[in-house]
Amino acid sequence: MKDELITRWDAFLQKMAARFEASLLQGEQAVLDSLEENNYDYYASLRTLMAIRSQVDASLIRKINDTWQQQVEPLMRADGDYWADESFKGHQAADDMHERMSLWQYITEGRLAEKYYGHAIQLINRDFFCTQCNAPLQVKKDFFMAQYVACHYCAAVNTFEPETKYVTLGWNVVDSMSALYALQEYGEMLKARSLNPLAYEQAVRKYYEKYFDERIKLLPHTAHTREQDIERKIKQTI
Amino acid sequence: MEKINGVSFEEYAAACGNLAQGMPEETLLQILGLEKPVWDETLDKWNVRLGDLMTEDMNYATKYGELFANPKAGRFAGNTTAATAEELLHLAPDFETYQKIFWHQSVAAEHGVDPVSVLESYGIDIGKWGVLNMHYISYQNNLLDHTKPDYAEKYERFTQVQDKWRSHFEGHYADQKSDLSGDINF
Numbered sequence: 105m106k107d108e109l110i111t112r113w114d115a116f117l118q119k120m121a122a123r124f125e126a127s128l129l130q131g132e133q134a135v136l137d138s139l140e141e142n143n144y145d146y147y148a149s150l151r152t153l154m155a156i157r158s159q160v161d162a163s164l165i166r167k168i169n170d171t172w173q174q175q176v177e178p179l180m181r182a183d184g185d186y187w188a189d190e191s192f193k194g195h196q197a198a199d200d201m202h203e204r205m206s207l208w209q210y211i212t213e214g215r216l217a218e219k220y221y222g223h224a225i226q227l228i229n230r231d232f233f234c235t236q237c238n239a240p241l242q243v244k245k246d247f248f249m250a251q252y253v254a255c256h257y258c259a260a261v262n263t264f265e266p267e268t269k270y271v272t273l274g275w276n277v278v279d280s281m282s283a284l285y286a287l288q289e290y291g292e293m294l295k296a297r298s299l300n301p302l303a304y305e306q307a308v309r310k311y312y313e314k315y316f317d318e319r320i321k322l323l324p325h326t327a328h329t330r331e332q333d334i335e336r337k338i339k340q341t342i
Numbered sequence: 343m344e345k346i347n348g349v350s351f352e353e354y355a356a357a358c359g360n361l362a363q364g365m366p367e368e369t370l371l372q373i374l375g376l377e378k379p380v381w382d383e384t385l386d387k388w389n390v391r392l393g394d395l396m397t398e399d400m401n402y403a404t405k406y407g408e409l410f411a412n413p414k415a416g417r418f419a420g421n422t423t424a425a426t427a428e429e430l431l432h433l434a435p436d437f438e439t440y441q442k443i444f445w446h447q448s449v450a451a452e453h454g455v456d457p458v459s460v461l462e463s464y465g466i467d468i469g470k471w472g473v474l475n476m477h478y479i480s481y482q483n484n485l486l487d488h489t490k491p492d493y494a495e496k497y498e499r500f501t502q503v504q505d506k507w508r509s510h511f512e513g514h515y516a517d518q519k520s521d522l523s524g525d526i527n528f
Contacts, residue, residue: 116528119526123526163523332394333390339397
């Protein structure tokens, strides 16, 4: 009975792990596709992402714990004293999935942001004209806020107010992209959590240095606060 | 007092609260006497600065939350259209109604439904929800005072209300949920 129960439990966990990976893969595609379906509503796509995460959690991760408690544990307890090791397997599988899903969210948010950026950045690729002399204006293209633009011909100061989809780029979108581009450093930071405090602090610093360097490429006007931003994030993290 | 483009921390928090409660941005710009590019810069800089302040002292998060919910500071003192908790209580007159709305938007969000549109179906915008939240969190903290002799009874009642509305809305959205592992069994 023992071998049979362990084999069934192992097979169940393997199938759940395979389905989990397949679901994350399909989930990422669904999130990216949702941008076309909702006419590039970034926040609606983020909600899709969170809904997928919630469904994976409810119907895969929680099912492992439920199945253990309701079916496997009673049978194994009645059969012998080996249930504790098997319980550990289930908990380990669920913990691994939680960690994997957090990483999936991190990456998928980045890829969603990248796709949105590719679309929304085009919104400013057209001509804007001076309200006084109608000459073309040179609008800063990586400044996702309202801005004053001086006309090179008549010197009138125009107020340029970008549309909402473009403004959105300057908020979570650039942050998620920067995080994606610092993925390697992020992984190293996670691994360093189990090391000594100094090694962890160094890994956190490396991550935020990379993160803010990537962010500055997208938001050049934030370069002057680089050191301050890095120190703040390190302080918040450690 | 620290200011960015003439805007204090209190005014910044109140501005955010007023915007969330539906104050048109043009009105806000008039009250602060700023043009849009200056306001955008102010908002951006205060958002960063708030991060710094909260790292130093978490009380700033509480202070921000209070001002956001009751945005009547500085130049907004006599100029706000924001309502107080008392003025909004008709939207959620008791704790049970608050829990119903709370679980509705929370479970809806888990199913990919916009929680803001759920709040709107109750006549509540995000700003008003912030005010009601502050009110009922305070109520909840008083209700669940573990030093009181009837704590156990109140805790049980609180849990029952939570479970009731969570189950209700999980049932409501059940058909929008896909079972990703219905074919996998032990």
